[in-house]
Amino acid sequence: MRGLFITFEGIDGCGKSTQINFLTERFAKMKKPVVKTEEPGGTAGSNEIRKILLRENNFQWSVETEALLFMAARNDHVEKVIKPSINDNKIVICDRFMDSTLVYQGMRSSRAKQLSLDLFQLIAINPDITFLIDMEPEIALRRALRRSTKEDRFENYGISFQHELRKNFLDIAHKHSDRIRIIDGNQTPEDVAAQINESIEPLAI
DSSP: OEEEEEEEEEEETSSSHHHHHHHHHHHTTTTOOOOEEEEOOOOOOHHHHHHTTSSSOOOOOHHHHHHHHHHHHHHHHIIIIIIIHHHHHHHEEEEOOOHHHHHTTTTTTTHHHHHHHHHHHHHHOOHHHHEEEEHHHHHHHHHHHHOTTOTTGGGGHHHHHHHHHHHHHHHHHHTTTTTEEEEEESSSSSHHHHHHHHHHGGGGO
């Protein structure tokens, strides 16, 4: 058994959480040591940054400062959870990672994108595989707004923003097709899970 780092990406409401739960349960049934985590978050310090960043209608930060805060949270998460778990031969499943920063902050500021990329070189870890759950933005946004949480800042940007997010996620996926698998999220959750399971098999875990 070797450590493995799996991430899930996609626009808000695309069904990432459901698929992460399915995959976590699958590994648990296989008696594989698995760690389920999320970004921003995963540690006490990162969760405090999450509360600040994802608060509804929180517009006090510039995009560049926002990106730096996300990267600070990520560094703490990688140092304290992700790398130690992988070194302990566990499977880490993370809800969002660097691709989300490049999309949510990078598409709004080229400087924020470059700052994030520069800092990411110091973090120095990439997922073994990333699943991009691709879904029609109208459907995903309706799902996201039904959740009605205190962390719906980006959902409140509206449908045009969601379309732009989707385009940027797909652009990154095509650029990094060796790592990112695009999964059609407009199917039933079970069919989506089947596609994910099929992509996991070659990793021989």
